[in-house]
Amino acid sequence: MLKKELDTPSLIIDLDIFEKNLVVMRDFASGAGKQLRPHAKTHKCPEIARRQLACGNCAGICAAKLSEAEALAQAGIGNILITSPISVPGKIARIGALNRAIPDLKVTVDHPVQVEQLASVAGKDSPIHLLIDVDPEMGRTGVAFDRALEFARFIAKFPQLVLDGVQCYAGHLQHIVSGAERNAESSRLMKRGAAAFRAIAAGFPGCRIFTGTGTGTSAADVLIPEVTDIQVGSYCMMDAEYLAVEHTGPEYAPALRMISSVISCNHAGHATIDAGTKAIYVTPGAPPRVIDGNTFRSSVAYDWNFGDEHGHLTFPENVVMAPGERVELVVSHCDPTVNLFDELWVVRGEEVVDRWEISLRGCCQ
Numbered sequence: 001m002l003k004k005e006l007d008t009p010s011l012i013i014d015l016d017i018f019e020k021n022l023v024v025m026r027d028f029a030s031g032a033g034k035q036l037r038p039h040a041k042t043h044k045c046p047e048i049a050r051r052q053l054a055c056g057n058c059a060g061i062c063a064a065k066l067s068e069a070e071a072l073a074q075a076g077i078g079n080i081l082i083t084s085p086i087s088v089p090g091k092i093a094r095i096g097a098l099n100r101a102i103p104d105l106k107v108t109v110d111h112p113v114q115v116e117q118l119a120s121v122a123g124k125d126s127p128i129h130l131l132i133d134v135d136p137e138m139g140r141t142g143v144a145f146d147r148a149l150e151f152a153r154f155i156a157k158f159p160q161l162v163l164d165g166v167q168c169y170a171g172h173l174q175h176i177v178s179g180a181e182r183n184a185e186s187s188r189l190m191k192r193g194a195a196a197f198r199a200i201a202a203g204f205p206g207c208r209i210f211t212g213t214g215t216g217t218s219a220a221d222v223l224i225p226e227v228t229d230i231q232v233g234s235y236c237m238m239d240a241e242y243l244a245v246e247h248t249g250p251e252y253a254p255a256l257r258m259i260s261s262v263i264s265c266n267h268a269g270h271a272t273i274d275a276g277t278k279a280i281y282v283t284p285g286a287p288p289r290v291i292d293g294n295t296f297r298s299s300v301a302y303d304w305n306f307g308d309e310h311g312h313l314t315f316p317e318n319v320v321m322a323p324g325e326r327v328e329l330v331v332s333h334c335d336p337t338v339n340l341f342d343e344l345w346v347v348r349g350e351e352v353v354d355r356w357e358i359s360l361r362g363c364c365q
């Protein structure tokens with residue numbers, strides 16, 4: 001099948017760009033002496049996780065939620081770090097089961113209650129491995145930097161739990177537009193995370209992992225000596241939000257595209273396409289960008305003003321669009337847009353060469 005024969009709207013992955021993104025990030029990390037722990041929350045696709053791991057230099061893979069980890073495990077993928085703390089009793093029981101089912105599960109914690117709960121489902125022959133989540137002054141999850149050592153001492157009271165490391169992920173910094181500002185702020189916070197990690201590692205020799213980082217701060221964070229691996233996610237697909245920030249490390253190109261088509265064009269200067277808010281997650285301030293091959297069509301702008309089912313394109317009056325005309329878009333934010341679709345159509349040049357299931361779609365538990 002050819003790309004132009006796909007029904008719309010559909011999500012596609014440009015395989016050449018995707019493969020290059022994987023190699024660029026792998027080489028960038030290994031050149032800095034770090035490993036990758038790619039985040040599957042971005043793509044929710046076991047085939048992409050397999051390819052990231054096969055590309056090499058990976059310490060493991062990340063899942064945001066337990067149900068994502070369960071779906072990755074079902075697809076035969078182990079060595080998963082769940083990057084959000086969990087404390088609902090039913091989910092704690094499921095972590096116990098998953099921990100017995102796959103090798104090298106790791107779970108982040110930020111509260112003594114979670115530690116006690118996890119200890120109750122761990123066993124001598126099935127210890128649960130933990131990472132302490134430290135809060136990079138964001139307030140979302142994590143213990144304060146200066147409470148991390150005390151928390152490690154609490155964890156050490158439970159022989160069925162093993163403290164493997166520390167996680168510090170500064171989500172609020174990833175899209176700061178100025179590269180200099182983003183890097184400076186990330187270095188400041190990661191140095192504080194590194195100090196907490198060093199203090200814990202000094203007393204707990206098993207604590208060897210210091211992980212964190214997203215695509216946006218990766219160039220700064222690999223310069224922190226204590227960082228062992230970087231949890232980058234978006235680099236493999238990219239989106240309009242990331243394309244709007246200044247790069248200070250290698251560039252990653254937009255591999256993820258949405259193919260939509262014009263369904264109505266009875267007015268000069270604007271047209272309606274078949275991708276509205278149900279197809280493209282709304283990120284205020286970072287609308288999707290229209291792209292033709294690898295060139296952005298800056299004269300054509302997308303907005304969500306036509307609602308759930310329809311996208312609104314505006315353009316100069318000399319631009320003429322026709323019903324059925326295909327419009328390719330780089331979506332605003334890859335993670336939640338991928339979560340709206342069942343499949344990624346994999347394209348090499350103009351040809352559709354594969355179909356990858358987004359089987360972690362909807363896994364928000």
Ligand SMILES: Cc1ncc(COP(=O)(O)O)c(C=O)c1O
Pocket residue numbers: 039041042064083169171174212213214215216231232233234235
């Ligand atoms: C804990 C954690 N680590 C890593 C990432 C990956 O970040 P990015 O997609 O910016 O590379 C995310 C994304 O939200 C995250 O929540």
